[in-house]
Amino acid sequence: MLKVIELDKTYGQDKHSLKSVNFTAQPGEVTAIIGPSGAGKTTILRSVNQLIRDNGGQILLDDEDIRQANKKELRKIRHHIGMIFQNYNLISPLTALENVLHGRLGAKSTMAGMLGLYSNAEKAEALELLAEVGLKDYAYQRCDQLSGGQQQRVGIARALMQHPKMILCDEPIASLDPKSTRTVMDILRRLAKEKQLIILINLHQIDVAREYADHIVGINSGAIVFEGPSQSVDDTVLQKIYRQADSTATVTANEN
Amino acid sequence: MKTNYRSPQQFFRQRQLRLWVVLIILIAIYWLSMAIVSFQTIPSIVKVPAGLVWLFKNFVPTQRSISYLGPILYQLWRTLLVAVSSTICASFFGLIFAILGAKTTTPSPILRVVIRFGASLLRNIPVVAWSMILLFSFKQSDFTGFLALFFMTLGYLTRAFTETIEDLDGEKLQALQAVGANYFQCVFCGVLPEVASTLTSWVLYMIENNLRDATLVGILTGTGVGFLFDHYFKSFRYDAAGLIVLLIAILVILLELSSTQIRRAIA
Amino acid sequence: MIENSSTTPKTLPQPNPKTKRISMMTRPRLILRTVLGGLTLVTLYSLLTLNTANLKLSEAFKSLGTNLHSMFLQPSVGQDSWNLLLTALTRSVSLAMLTTLLGALFAFFIAVGAARNLSPTWLANTIKAVMAFIRSIPTILWVLIYSVTMGLGANAAVVGLTFHSIAYLVKAYSESIEETSSDTIEALKASGVGFWPIVFQAILPSIIPALLSWTFIRFEINFANAVAVGAAAGADDIGYYLFMSGSFYSNFHEVGLIVYLLLGVAVILELVSMRLRGHYLQKN
DSSP states (O other), X not given: OEEEEEEEEESSSSOEEEEEEEEEEOTTSEXXXXXXXXXXXXXXXXXXXXXXXXXXXXXXXXXXXXXXXXHHHHHHHHHTEEEEOTTOOOOTTSBHHHHHHGGGGGGSOHHHHHHTOOOHHHHHHHHHHHHHTTOGGGTTSBGGGSOHHHHHHHHHHHHHHTOOSEEEESSTTTTXXXXXXXXXXXXXXXXXXXXXXXXXXXXXXXXXXXXXXSEEEEEETTEEEEEEEGGGOOHHHHHHHTSOOOHHHHHHHHHO | OOOOOSOHXXXXXXXXXXXXXXXXXXXXXHHHXXXXXXXXXXXXXXXXHHHHHHHHHHSSOOTGGGGGHHHHHHHHHHXXXXXXXXXXXXXXXXXXXXXXXXXXXXXXXXXXXXXXXXXXXXXXXXXXXXXXXXXXXXXXXXXXXXXXXXXXXXXXXXXXXXHHHHHSOHHHHHHHHHHTOOHHHIIIIIIHHHHHHXXXXXXXXXXHHHHHHHHHHHHHHTOHHHHHHXXXXXXXXXXXXXXXXXXXXXXXXXXXXXXXXXXXXXX | OGGGGGOSOSBOOOSSTTSOOOBOOOHHHHHHHHHHHHHHHHHHHHHHHOOOTTOOHHHHHHHXXXXXXXXXXXXXXXXXXXXXXHHHHHHHHHHHHHHHHHHHHHHHHHHHHHOTTTSOHHHHHHHHHHXXXXXXXXHHHHHHHHHHHHOTTHHHHHHHHHHHHHHHHHHHHHHHHHHSOHHHHHHHHHTTOOHHHHIIIIIHHHHHHHHHHHHHHHXXXXXHHHHHHHHHHOOSSHHHHHHIIIIISOOHHHXXXXXXXXXXXXXXXXXXXXXXXXXXXXXX
């Protein structure tokens, strides 16, 4: 279980990006964070694996505070948190298989990582994961020859290769067409159930969030304004989440 | 190009094999070159730090070297002039050749081939060869260095300018042709304004480069600051030689910084 | 000349004297013209003051014509032998290969330290400044300087050429590294991957084409430098024979032959680089 308690983030003086953020995300569920752009969705997600350093609070993953970890421990924790991105962020001249194997790099010694030495078991697993996201035939294709939806699925396989407890998804479908959106979201929902993963996902599209998420966190100007099951999101809730952002929000918008 | 491998093992084995082949070839080239040049890697690399220390001890300008400052500054100035003037003259002719030789603006395809060939000939004759060719006729004068740099720069800039002009979007020219502009109007009002800042960047880059090459040419032809360096160096006045090195470095860095500024301002 | 490049009308014709002049002069264009104008003035000044005192230009050009004729139309080996010249040429090519390989190896690791997206700013800036200093000193001076401590010959030539190659390649490599998107690096960081694995598994594969083409450009430069070192610092390669035949024996038939040899190498290099680039683009 992921528990975020009183998380604060300021950029410079009194430019608040996050104000005492509290929420929880359960394994086996898809938790969606929704809100207007600039509200702080990306900041929350990146604070969870400490790509952005926050200013105070607690982030408990299975009762272990990620914020207390030193550099080495943090790398270890990160290894068990998968992340997928809007722009996929794959190494484009490498094949899909190699990109999936990158998910193992965090578990290797520096030398083995530098040389890219993978065991046969790892290679077999990578192939299997590619098959699981429906890309068995594309394992040896260069990633820049794949479509957006296919690249995102490679990204998911890479995250799975980390044997994660949790996958963070930063606007994973923002650059995808409707059909690929469905494929990707279906895979994510299935994975949450099958592997009992915590899936935390930033979304722009309310309808997608309502359809696929079990749990929804609404954020406006850096503060949580709603948290609850997706069925309970109705028009009044949406109005609350998407009401006109005040002046501080426009400032933080630049930060995101 | 969908390639299928029977197993990931096979794929990675093939990758690794390719990597090893490349590595072995490179190492072989290295060993072979080492043998041909009769260079000893380890002893030489070991000597580098000591060499640097020696350098700092002996090449640091002293009180005495200040007395050399006058002639050094004068020759540095002459060398800079040669570098600038050869580049500017070369860019003038280079631009004409480039317009005549670029695919988009050439009046005749035959001319294009001739210009391409000529430019690549000029470019590929090293500046040392140019110095040797010209030294006999033009003796020990600045003019020898000027011509040597001029010919080489002409080759480089003709090619660079040609490529810049060819990168230009053809539709922009069509827009002007549609207005009813003739050849010269197209070139002067369409092509040149469009490429002016890129061409200037090239010119500035060549000036920097030519200043360095001018030193070499100076050593070979006995002119400018290169000759002065050679002279002090051979008469063991290392502090004076060091002063020259320092001044050249400062001049080149100043030139680099100002051309970066100019490039940013005109971009 | 380029300043003619903007012979676009500066002002529109004024139908009515009362209307304000409409200036089409923008700031960048003003700077461009000032720079080019200034450079042209410097050029005119230096052409007028060029030291041609003991020189009759018409005679000089005439003799140049004769020399070019004997060079390109009657090349011969002169007082040296084919064997000797070809050996010397091989030595020049080897010198270029050796210094390029050595330079590339060192430069890659230094470039990682000099890339702003991988290293702390102070380190990157320090390395870049040192490299800029080394680069600003002409290669031939480095060779001469080293020849004092190492003695004239191969070792000084290699070290001097390598020095300048490293400085040049560090700049090129680190700029290529800086071009890789920080997002891809972040993606691997997010999964707990350490520094060197990111460099070798993510950055290196993305920039190999750029590295190859820079290294090859440097190889061409190093070949020219190797010839220069032979001529000016007495290393026993083709440059030395070029210098001797041109400046000492004034045998232009031999100069011509050597120039042909150098051109031949240049053509081969051009072909190889085209093949290499084509091969790489196709393969990946």
